[in-house]
Amino acid sequence: MDSKGLGQNPRMPKPATIIDVAREAGVSIKTVSRVVNREAGVHADTREQVEQVMARLHYRPKQSARSLAGGRSFLIGLLYYDPSAAFVGGVQQGATLRCREAGYHLVVESLHNDAPDLPMQVDRMVSALRPDGMILTPPLCDNPQVLQALRDSQTPCVLISPAADNPAHPSVRMDDVHAAEEITNLLISLGHQRIAIIKGARDQVASKRRYQGYAAALKAHGIALDKDLVVQGDFTFPTGVEAAYQLLSRRQRPTAVFASNDEMALGVLVAAQRLGLEVPGDLSIAGFDDTPAAARVWPPLTTVRQPMDEMARAAVDLLVGTRASDGGAKTAAAGAGTQHKVLKHELIVRDSTAASVDKPTRSRKAASS
Amino acid sequence: MDSKGLGQNPRMPKPATIIDVAREAGVSIKTVSRVVNREAGVHADTREQVEQVMARLHYRPKQSARSLAGGRSFLIGLLYYDPSAAFVGGVQQGATLRCREAGYHLVVESLHNDAPDLPMQVDRMVSALRPDGMILTPPLCDNPQVLQALRDSQTPCVLISPAADNPAHPSVRMDDVHAAEEITNLLISLGHQRIAIIKGARDQVASKRRYQGYAAALKAHGIALDKDLVVQGDFTFPTGVEAAYQLLSRRQRPTAVFASNDEMALGVLVAAQRLGLEVPGDLSIAGFDDTPAAARVWPPLTTVRQPMDEMARAAVDLLVGTRASDGGAKTAAAGAGTQHKVLKHELIVRDSTAASVDKPTRSRKAASS
DNA sequence: CTGAAAGCGCTTACAG
DNA sequence: CTGAAAGCGCTTACAG
Structure with missing residues (x-):
């Protein structure tokens, strides 16, 4: 019916689908879906059984299908301007790691803060990809045009180190x-x-x-x-x-x-x-x-x-948490009040600083104060 | 039939779909698809008409749907290790720009070259996302485990500045x-x-x-x-x-x-x-x-x-060209011979170099040679 | 605790 | 030059 033969084993085996797993495990695809998504309410034995089959068939749910059906893309966008900045590098690093943990992926886009078609560039990215959220770094996070384009597309976003707390978007920064x-x-x-x-x-x-x-x-x-x-x-x-x-x-x-x-x-x-x-x-x-x-x-x-890494992680969490239905998790952009996180920095004292001796210099005379 | 009312205009309008465009333009969705994909064989008038409607409805084809139906994700992956390297930054910069031009998006992933579960990390990325291609930078592009994982998943990839030309993968480097x-x-x-x-x-x-x-x-x-x-x-x-x-x-x-x-x-x-x-x-x-x-x-x-930017662009082209049916374009990984591009560098002579005067130093005596 | 059905929004063959 | 149908591989309500 749905396949040409049975047990067909071509040279280049097609990746297993949820249907394959369901058939092998003797359950419905819905149950497989529940296991994949770690939903509660699956008998332990059933879950175990399904998981074994998934492992055996090397099953990997296809993002595009999940995305089309479920309305989430599992993609987080990172918009940045200065490609050379160590800051952006640190943020990106933290973001990719946190995304991996959360089952998301990071899509990056380098934009010119003063490009005339900035809004269009932003729009093209979000409208096509429909990322579940965007992370903006300075100076883009303070660019009204960019923020407007994002608002138009209703893409949740969090600002990293914005010039000022924006009531419309959550932000993460240090002091x-x-x-x-x-x-x-x-x-x-x-x-x-x-x-x-x-x-x-x-x-x-x-x-x-x-x-x-x-x-x-x-x-x-x-x-x-x-x-x-x-x-x-x-x-x-x-x-x-x-x-x-x-x-x-x-x-x-x-x-x-x-x-x-x-x-x-x-x-x-x-x-x-x-x-x-x-x-x-x-x-x-x-x-x-x-x-x-x-x-x-x-x-x-x-x-x-600077806690760039932690800022990026917090940003991802804010974005991922927005959609997630993980019990009493606080919604990031809840009407009540947008979150503005201030992360702790760390003063690192090394040897380039020491007590002032303020000894006389060759100039006029010794310090008087 | 397929909508609850007509001309319905809710508070938060849902993005237009290909069906909306087709209906408004009075054509089939297949024709809209053809226009979107710039396929030949559409009457100029029809195309014009469709394009107008697309613009009016602010239509943006949804990647996940295109991806699911068409088998291409419009995603290129960039795997890197050293997040601080200016080299990776330059490559990423060039890659995002070229991707944008080509209608693709860049997904980045930072990996530890010596992580014990490297192959699994790579596999998880490609199996879920199914990127149309991967770009690898040193030292990952020389990591046998990474390359094997990529081969297993049949993801095309191009190596940037590999230690040695790899017959299995196209590469781009300078001399x-x-x-x-x-x-x-x-x-x-x-x-x-x-x-x-x-x-x-x-x-x-x-x-x-x-x-x-x-x-x-x-x-x-x-x-x-x-x-x-x-x-x-x-x-x-x-x-x-x-x-x-x-x-x-x-x-x-x-x-x-x-x-x-x-x-x-x-x-x-x-x-x-x-x-x-x-x-x-x-x-x-x-x-x-x-x-x-x-x-x-x-x-x-x-x-x-170093032509990092150009190397990245060439890498993207190699990847995108692989799938594209753009006439006589050379296929990147064709059986005939894998492409190994060597891009031109540029010697930049500034003021830190000058003729040797080789004047006597305080050491033993003047240079003798 | 589990499943059958419908549908997400496109593209791929096939026809004409 | 254009279209009707099937299907990509999942998730969402809804039932039971």
């Missing part, structure tokens, strides 16, 4: 302000008074937030903000070097530098060493990100570990 | 040996005789190939290979610094250093400057990769641009 404050506090507690900061790229909110934390810490300790100790960078190594030269050639050079990320901190380290300054003896340096290199340079860098 | 040879030749042609090399990570074939090219160039010019000028690195910045200190403290220090990648080259630059050496005056430095930083440091680095 940049607080982290920067902590690291500045650390420097202050080490006796530093002339603490410089190298700011990150102008268009990224993280830059602003870290600067805020820096300023807040100074203020809290009654240290005046010295404009000469604030230099603009753009998160790249070369700007770190440049900024450092600028800072270290001041009459009164800083005794500590807080670089808004590790890459720039490395630049400072390099510049300092070239100028013959000891780190941390003559200059303390702190970074942000805890990149692999931060732990490997000499001296190893004091920095802040 | 590392030749590129390294060229860059070494450049240094030789500038008059350098004591050219050091900092090798890359031991377990990567690229390290071996670049060293080969270096050795070949020396040999071709009758320059003896000096073991003292060969230092092991691992592609990271810190090992570049370390290797440089080692090299530059030799009695007869090299006048040029070829670092097997830019990150290490930056390390050399930093170390050299710290030791008070002028670059390129006292020391020429060459890298490999053409990372963004390479162009931005001072002096900007002479290096080699």
Whole structure:
């Protein structure tokens, strides 16, 4: 009836379907479906039996069929802009791992934040694929056009490190302000008074937030903000070097530098060493990100570990949980209130920071304050 | 008949299906299908008419349905291991762009090259998703278990920069040996005789190939290979610094250093400057990769641009072309012979390399050779 | 605890 | 150049 022969065994065996499993196990396809989906209400023996047959036939439910019939694609989309960013890499890493655990798959799409046809690009992706959810990273997560396109298609999405909490979408982020404050506090507690900061790229909110934390810490300790100790960078190594030269050639050079990320901190380290300054003896340096290199340079860098991995995992959970009917699980985008998770960062103190000796420099005279 | 009412306009309109389009356009769904798939043999007027209706109803064919009925998923998988590698980032970038152009989507999966259940992880991905093809990057593209799992599932795949051409799979790569040879030749042609090399990570074939090219160039010019000028690195910045200190403290220090990648080259630059050496005056430095930083440091680095983007695009084309019936397109994995593409790299000469002056150093005496 | 039926939205042969 | 039918492999209500 439904097959040409029986026990047919061609050269290249077709993958087993749910019907094959049902026939072999002597049950209905519905029961097989229940086993596959781990639904309750299947007799233990039946379940066992079905599972054995599934294993023997090497049965793998076909996503496209599940998707068409069930209305979920088991696909999560990740939209990103800066392909070189270590941040996106970390997020992607966490997301693929969590997706695997949850039986989902991650579809990535690189978009230009300023492309004229951005909305169309987003629409084409979601309308065709119908992913069960989307993860957006900066700066896309703050792009109104992108968010609108996603809303139009009714695709749930979660924002990672958005510029501001968006009432319409759940988000996951760390507390940049607080982290920067902590690291500045650390420097202050080490006796530093002339603490410089190298700011990150102008268009990224993280830059602003870290600067805020820096300023807040100074203020809290009654240290005046010295404009000469604030230099603009753009998160790249070369700007770190440049900024450092600028800072270290001041009459009164800083005794500590807080670089808004590790890459720039490395630049400072390099510049300092070239100028013959000891780190941390003559200059303390702190970074942000805890990149692999931060732990490997000499001296190893004091920095802040961003929980990119955990943020990505939380994002996936928020998305997957939205649809799942797992009992009392909190619905992510429930009307009651959209979730905005703030994950814990970690201050990592290594050897690039030490107590300020503030010894006399070649400039005018010893520090007076 | 097939709908509850007519012209029904609920709050949240369901996406239009092929049936809606067919009805509105007054044609059969088969004709709509033909238009969607750009098949020939549709009257221009009919096509026009259908296209208008599709646009008006904002019709988007549903992938899962296309996939189930047609047997192609419009999904390409990218398997990678090292999430931090700029290489993977570049490949992914090129792949997503090409996929978008071709109407495909990229599903990524991060795997541990030494995970005990690697084959199962691969199998779970391909058996469920049934991607139309897979792209493998090093070191996964050289992992026999991964390749076997893929073969078992009959998923076409293309290898990017494999250790050796695999007769079973098409591949795409650049010529590392030749590129390294060229860059070494450049240094030789500038008059350098004591050219050091900092090798890359031991377990990567690229390290071996670049060293080969270096050795070949020396040999071709009758320059003896000096073991003292060969230092092991691992592609990271810190090992570049370390290797440089080692090299530059030799009695007869090299006048040029070829670092097997830019990150290490930056390390050399930093170390050299710290030791008070002028670059390129006292020391020429060459890298490999053409990372963004390479162009931005001072002096900007002479290096080699790897065509990661093009390799990824070629890989996608190979995969998509395999199934496509686009006229005389060459089938990728045709029995006749598997394609192994070698893409052109580009030697990028900047200011970190210059003619060797080979002036007397503080060591014993001036160079004698 | 288990199953028979209908249907998800397309594409594939086949006809004409 | 166009269409009617069957079917891809599952899940969703609904029954029992």
